[in-house]
Amino acid sequence: MESVTLTTVDFFAPVQDHVAEVERRMRAQANGQNPDLDAAIDLIISSGGKRVRPTVSLLVGGMIGASPERVLTLAAAVELLHTATLVHDDLIDGSLLRRGMPTLNAQWSPAATILTGDFIFARAAKLAADTDSIDVMQLFAKTLSTVVGGEISQMFESKGSASRDDYYNRIYAKTASMFELAAVAPGYLSDVFSDADLDALNRYGYEVGMAFQMVDDVFDFTSEADDIGKPVANDLRQGLITLPALYYFEDHAEDLDMVTSSNGHAVGREDMDRLITAIRDSGAIQQALEEAQQYAERAVRALDRFPNGSEKQALIDLANYVVERLI
């Protein structure tokens, strides 16, 4: 694990101080209007993750020489948008912990949690508008539509689907769309950027984001049940078929029939446990990781057109870290 830790430090190093400033700008959105709300926002930001998305924005901004001030604001907008979606997600899923910290809905009423999520959306939109770029603002709004539209589709349509297209669409909406925003938006904060450059940045965000979610979906199978009792292969137990299961079902049509014919819900506990063990022990895990690896490689290649330097190297390290973090 040590080498993974080093890799993390490596790609954060060029922007470490800036990530701290991004967090400061996020916290500043608790604007003193209401002490309870301020405390809630502080709690939510304190339980934040690795800040991978704003790191992408900061590194891209550095690589292409975009205005540092505006990139900081953009990075805070991106991470705050991501944070707002988590507040409503945790409420909907009834999750009581996130990264070991109590979620807002574990402590507040559903009503207060809904409104706090809305408030954070509003403040993220304000930060996006503060970048002073209509292009950023339009992409920001489009990304929010994509993320939320994807969640609604997942709620109504995706359960029990073993379509690869459904899977790719779902992880694009859930994760890759936000990475695209993080990667391409700094391009709009630099006057001299060509469409080809913007396409390349978008491609980097897309490929890294897809790889990121694929590896998360592998984690769901390979990690053990966590301390709050979320079981192994929680997605599959909920009827949601992710990449490792898709590979496994290619050679096990009878197990696919069992899952899809029941829409995931009526599969008995014993049958489901047997199926999950079979997937864990099959080559499907490795196949899924190799597919994620291919996405990461394409992400790296998308950077070819940009000048070498510490930020570009860090973006390459970040793409590799996304798939190597559990190997």
Added chain:
Amino acid sequence: MESVTLTTVDFFAPVQDHVAEVERRMRAQANGQNPDLDAAIDLIISSGGKRVRPTVSLLVGGMIGASPERVLTLAAAVELLHTATLVHDDLIDGSLLRRGMPTLNAQWSPAATILTGDFIFARAAKLAADTDSIDVMQLFAKTLSTVVGGEISQMFESKGSASRDDYYNRIYAKTASMFELAAVAPGYLSDVFSDADLDALNRYGYEVGMAFQMVDDVFDFTSEADDIGKPVANDLRQGLITLPALYYFEDHAEDLDMVTSSNGHAVGREDMDRLITAIRDSGAIQQALEEAQQYAERAVRALDRFPNGSEKQALIDLANYVVERLI
């Protein structure tokens, strides 16, 4: 009531076709990604109200010669933002009907209702960005913060408060801030506008919005219990003290003590019914209406600096209608 109906028609007349186009643009935000979501958005827009806010934007835009195309987009953004807040409000309040139509939460799960509200926020933000004005976008985000921040304050702090400042702050956040957005934003879509002109438009929106909410708060006392069982003076029963009650309590300190000492909740049903009858029969209703009238008059005066014409006259009619609709 007939004269009120005529007044309504009068101020809508100059923009009637444009209001239809605004509704078309709102409906177009159901983008075909998901049929359930599209149906929900259609339902919500079909149960829409009088479209007073977009009418303000359209009339101001016409009066000052702002780009009609961009004003239409702005008006759709304003009304869709208002609509999104209602989706979450109805869920939080558990309301099953709005304007005689079933609410979304009456038919869908809380989870689906939360996400649909989020999606409508996203589409409203997209329309705001489509106006191509960073000023509009910043004001849009600020207004959303104000509206949601006000709801959070109301949830945590306002119950049982008999402070006039609390009341004004609350109705500003709840209603007047959105009217300000509707009135001033068209100014940003016109190149030749001075700060003084923008201030005057903002003033019109503020005064009309405050009057609008004050009259709604009078309605809460003067109308009878509605068909879904929402009782007369529902706000006061929930511990929320509005303008008619504020006037009444000025001369009835003992009743105020009864309400504030119990935070509204522990007042017995009989005592509360007696109090509400006393407020209805007192001069407080008329005092509240007269205060609303003063706001409407200031709204009309804010238009003095603009050239006479059909749109300006319609804005004057609209301000008067807001307070005359129940007299």
